[in-house]
Amino acid sequence: MTATTAPEAKLQVLPRADGSAKFSSAGYTVIGSVNGPIEAQRRDEHAYEAHVDVIVRPAAGVGGTRERHLESILQSSLAQLILVKNFPRHLIQIVLQVEETPENDYANAKLVQASLNFPILPALLQTAVLALLSASVPMRATATASFVAVLSQDGTNKVVVDPPPRDIETARSVHVLAFTSHDELLLAESEGDFTVKEWDDVYDTAKRICCQSGGAKTGIEMELDDAGDNGLDMRRFLRSAVETKVEADLHWK
Amino acid sequence: MPREAEPSLNERQFVLQALRENLRLDGRPFDKYRPVELIFGEQYGVVEVSFGKTKILAKTSAELTVPYVDRPLDGIFTIATELSPMTAPSFEVNRPTETEVLLSRLLEKTVRRSGALDTESLCLVAGQKCWSVRVDVHVLSHDGDLTDAACLAVVAALRHFRKPDTSIEGGLLTVYTPAEREPVPLSWLHSPFCVTWSFYGDQGEMALLDATLSEEHVRVGSCTISMNRHGEICQIAKLGGTPVDAVALLQCTNVALVKVKDFSAFLDRKLAEDAKRRDKGGLMAELSAENDR
Numbered sequence: 001m002t003a004t005t006a007p008e009a010k011l012q013v014l015p016r017a018d019g020s021a022k023f024s025s026a027g028y029t030v031i032g033s034v035n036g037p038i039e040a041q042r043r044d045e046h047a048y049e050a051h052v053d054v055i056v057r058p059a060a061g062v063g064g065t066r067e068r069h070l071e072s073i074l075q076s077s078l079a080q081l082i083l084v085k086n087f088p089r090h091l092i093q094i095v096l097q098v099e100e101t102p103e104n105d106y107a108n109a110k111l112v113q114a115s116l117n118f119p120i121l122p123a124l125l126q127t128a129v130l131a132l133l134s135a136s137v138p139m140r141a142t143a144t145a146s147f148v149a150v151l152s153q154d155g156t157n158k159v160v161v162d163p164p165p166r167d168i169e170t171a172r173s174v175h176v177l178a179f180t181s182h183d184e185l186l187l188a189e190s191e192g193d194f195t196v197k198e199w200d201d202v203y204d205t206a207k208r209i210c211c212q213s214g215g216a217k218t219g220i221e222m223e224l225d226d227a228g229d230n231g232l233d234m235r236r237f238l239r240s241a242v243e244t245k246v247e248a249d250l251h252w253k
Numbered sequence: 254m255p256r257e258a259e260p261s262l263n264e265r266q267f268v269l270q271a272l273r274e275n276l277r278l279d280g281r282p283f284d285k286y287r288p289v290e291l292i293f294g295e296q297y298g299v300v301e302v303s304f305g306k307t308k309i310l311a312k313t314s315a316e317l318t319v320p321y322v323d324r325p326l327d328g329i330f331t332i333a334t335e336l337s338p339m340t341a342p343s344f345e346v347n348r349p350t351e352t353e354v355l356l357s358r359l360l361e362k363t364v365r366r367s368g369a370l371d372t373e374s375l376c377l378v379a380g381q382k383c384w385s386v387r388v389d390v391h392v393l394s395h396d397g398d399l400t401d402a403a404c405l406a407v408v409a410a411l412r413h414f415r416k417p418d419t420s421i422e423g424g425l426l427t428v429y430t431p432a433e434r435e436p437v438p439l440s441w442l443h444s445p446f447c448v449t450w451s452f453y454g455d456q457g458e459m460a461l462l463d464a465t466l467s468e469e470h471v472r473v474g475s476c477t478i479s480m481n482r483h484g485e486i487c488q489i490a491k492l493g494g495t496p497v498d499a500v501a502l503l504q505c506t507n508v509a510l511v512k513v514k515d516f517s518a519f520l521d522r523k524l525a526e527d528a529k530r531r532d533k534g535g536l537m538a539e540l541s542a543e544n545d546r
Contacts, residue, residue: 014394015306016341029294031310031393033339055346057337059299060314060389095339097391099301099310100294103431 007126007234009241011134019135023127026147026162027102028120032127034135036092050087052079055095056124066117070124077178077187078128083138092137096124104165118191119168121176122147125187126234133242143186144210144234145178148202150194157198159205161232173198177206181235210234257343260470268471272453278467279305284508286401286463289519291409293527297436298414302406304463306396311406312389313414317428320376320383328375329385332360332407340395352399359400359490360390363445363479364407367487374440377419382426384416386439397465400477404447409520412441413527443481446516448509450476457497460505462512476502478509482517 007025014020017033024030037050044051054075056067074096082092101120122145129143149163149171160167168174173192180186190199212233260268271278281287287305294300298313320327334357336344344350364370375384388407392399415436418429451464451472461468469475474494479487486506491497 014308014339015396016394017339031339033393035338035342038342055338057335057339057391059310059312059391060387062333093338093342095337097310097337097339097393099312100296100299103296 007232007237009126009130009237011130011241011245017135019131019133019137021127021130021134022099023123023130024100025123025126026119027100027165028123029099030096030120030123030127031099032094032096032124032131034092034094034128034131034137036094036135036137037087037090038093040089040091044091045089048088049084050082050090050092052082052084053091053093054078054128055093057095057097059098059100070121073121073187073189074124074128077125077143078132080186081129081139081141081143081180082132083140086138094128094131096127098124102165104169118174118176118189119147119165121145121189122178125178126238129238130241134245141180141182141184142238143178143180144238145176145187146206146209146232146234147174147176148206149174150192150198150202159198159201161205161209175199175202175206177203177210179207179210183207183211212236257341260467264467265471268467269453272459272461277461279465281463283460284462286512287465289405289516291405291520291523293409293413293523298410300406300409300413301393302402302409303394304396304398304402305465306394307398307402308393309399309402309406310391310393311403311410312391313386313410314389315384315386315414315416317377317382318385320380322380325380326376327372328383330365330370330372330375330387331385332357332364332388332390334360334390334392334403336392336395340392355492356390356399356403359447359477359479359488360403360407362488362490363404363447364411367443367445367479367481369408369441369443369445370411371440371442377421377426386411386414386416395466397467397469398449398463400449401447401463404445404479405516405520408444408446409523411439412444412520412524414439443483443485444517444520445479445481445487446513447477447479448512450478450505450509452476452495452497455495457495458501460501462508476505478506480506480510480513482514484510 010022012020013022014033017035019034020032022031040051052075054071056071057063125145132139147162149160149168150173151158151160151167152172173190173194176189178187209232212235290303292301300311302309334353336353338344377383388410390403390407415438418434418437420427451461451468452474453459453472457474464472476491478489
């Protein structure tokens with residue numbers, strides 16, 4: 001399976017949840033549902049803000065510490081976006097079900113012990129944001145995320161966006177960066193050896209993917225843009241996914 | 254996490270009165286399923302089944318392990334069912350509800366105990382190495398008739414699945430990666446399907462197929478019949494509820510056989526379509542390392 005597939009999203013795929021979304025990108029497919037604001041259990045209740053509950057479920061096997069780790073990262077990022085102070089003593093429940101992860105044809109994976117990791121984090125975050133939008137949960141801003149790896153090829157380091165699973169194994173370092181719609185850095189997780197210079201490169205690459213202005217570009221700017229890494233623009237993608245849904249919903253008007 | 258809202262008295266009366274007038278809320282005849290959809294994933298062994306608004310995702314995976322000490326010649330086959338809060342916020346993680354226990358029990362009886370998968374073929378080295386095949390059933394959306402949908406999803410996922418090819422030469426076991434050798438299908442013996450009847454009325458005289466959630470809430474009893482297309486019954490579960498006339502139950506099994514034949518033909522067609530889609534350039538026959546049985 002080729003890993004460089006364009007992102008795809010569909011909103012409101014589950015009839016019973018308040019909001020739901022299906023997102024697939026780079027071989028990952030995640031389906032997410034949001035229920036909320038609903039009544040919180042006594043132990044989760046905060047007196048001044050809503051409790052954001054994130055549940056990550058792997059496609060095969062039971063979740064372990066890795067899933068709990070991803071949950072905690074997502075929980076703290078999403079709590080920044082959602083206007084939690086508006087709903088004291090409430091719960092906003094986000095369930096993210098992984099459907100497919102890209103397979104490495106050159107190795108037999110150990111599947112029963114589920115092991116999700118960093119590469120899936122952008123897909124999870126993007127699904128959560130789309131599902132929250134679909135559930136009309138009030139948010140401060142939306143967010144876009146990207147996965148960037150630094151590969152060392154013939155002695156030179158190369159910054160690659162969404163590399164295939166085989167390259168991730170040999171990458172020197174992998175990074176997950178997310179930005180809000182106000183161009184603020186929301187999440188930065190890194191793994192491996194890297195220098196400050198490399199991180200700056202990664203930051204610039206990720207920012208280009210996540211924070212393009214989205215408007216139509218003209219002349220030389222457009223040409224330069226097309227020459228960049230496959231013109232991936234997460235913000236425009238997010239906007240168009242929601243626009244398509246709204247258009248379909250308001251078709252009767 | 255709030256409790257699931259039960260249907261009000263008015264809702265109950267409405268559904269029941271309609272049934273008494275031979276009407277269902279969605280206008281279906283009593284013995285007709287909602288439109289069944291089945292989509293295979295990009296990978297082998299991933300399938301999404303939907304019956305109307307009920308949606309189920311099943312994923313099959315295989316791993317090498319050591320067989321159980323008391324069964325050294327058998328591989329391991331498990332079906333894991335968990336209802337997440339995605340289904341409804343009233344379900345909690347790691348706290349099985351009655352629905353979930355009944356569902357996994359019925360799937361276990363239908364697929365595992367009926368010997369649909371030949372577990373002996375999963376054993377590679379007696380007492381040392383075997384395959385552990387696992388099917389994960391994820392309920393994405395619950396609108397009644399979970400058992401039938403989940404059973405179809407499990408059977409479809411297992412029949413679609415391919416495990417890595419292996420060879421033993423001079424006591425040395427080699428497991429080939431998908432890049433080296435085309436993965437092989439599981440040794441599948443027969444395809445059982447579940448058909449669930451819901452009963453209504455004081456003596457359970459009305460029987461409905463594929464009840465939606467609101468219809469499930471007001472039923473007086475239910476009966477799940479599992480059989481394959483040859484009419485061999487794997488199990489019948491009638492768990493409590495109002496007693497039903499034996500002759501009526503016989504009639505139910507006859508109709509169930511027709512439905513099972515439909516399911517079987519539907520799944521065969523879908524699998525053939527998917528095989529055709531994957532068979533790019535007609536190379537699959539040459540790549541396959543599988544021997545004829």
